[in-house]
Amino acid sequence: MSSLMEVSVPLNTCSKVFVQRDYSRGLGVQFETAFPSALDGKVSKQQWEHTITTLNSYYNAAEEVCCTTTQYEKALTKITDFLAEQNRNVYLPAGLFLTDPIERGLRVVKHFLNINFKITG
Numbered sequence: 001m002s003s004l005m006e007v008s009v010p011l012n013t014c015s016k017v018f019v020q021r022d023y024s025r026g027l028g029v030q031f032e033t034a035f036p037s038a039l040d041g042k043v044s045k046q047q048w049e050h051t052i053t054t055l056n057s058y059y060n061a062a063e064e065v066c067c068t069t070t071q072y073e074k075a076l077t078k079i080t081d082f083l084a085e086q087n088r089n090v091y092l093p094a095g096l097f098l099t100d101p102i103e104r105g106l107r108v109v110k111h112f113l114n115i116n117f118k119i120t121g
Contacts (some may be wrong), residue, residue, distance in 0.1 A: 014097070019052070029059035031101070042094040051086050051098070055079060076102060 017038045022030045033052050035045045062075030083100050091098055 028063050029101070030056040042096055043090055047090050051090070054082060055101070058082065062063070 004109050015038075017036050019031050020038060022032045024027045031052055033049060033056075058079045064071070066067060079102075080100055083098055085103050087098055
């Protein structure tokens with residue numbers, strides 16, 4: 001028997017929480033760190049802070065001056081992997097799902113609330 005679980009999440013039927021970009025330090029990609037009240041009781045403020053500060057640090061590293069184009073792509077891969085891990089370990093068990101900010105033009109971090117999902121396998 002496989003230890004992997006298949007998760008089916010109907011995201012189009014879920015409520016959403018958007019975390020806006022934070023432009024207080026310029027145009028670099030970073031997101032507001034304030035804890036959204038809609039997540040209260042679903043994930044801890046510490047888990048939330050870890051997720052957002054890690055995302056912000058990855059985007060900060062991606063935008064450092066470099067002569068190659070691969071640094072940003074490497075950071076985007078790290079972000080995708082990090083969000084998958086966070087969804088798997090923190091957000092999906094709480095009935096939430098974070099989308100990758102790249103899917104929304106790096107404007108917001110989007111949360112789906114009240115996810116009904118089925119674990120099989």
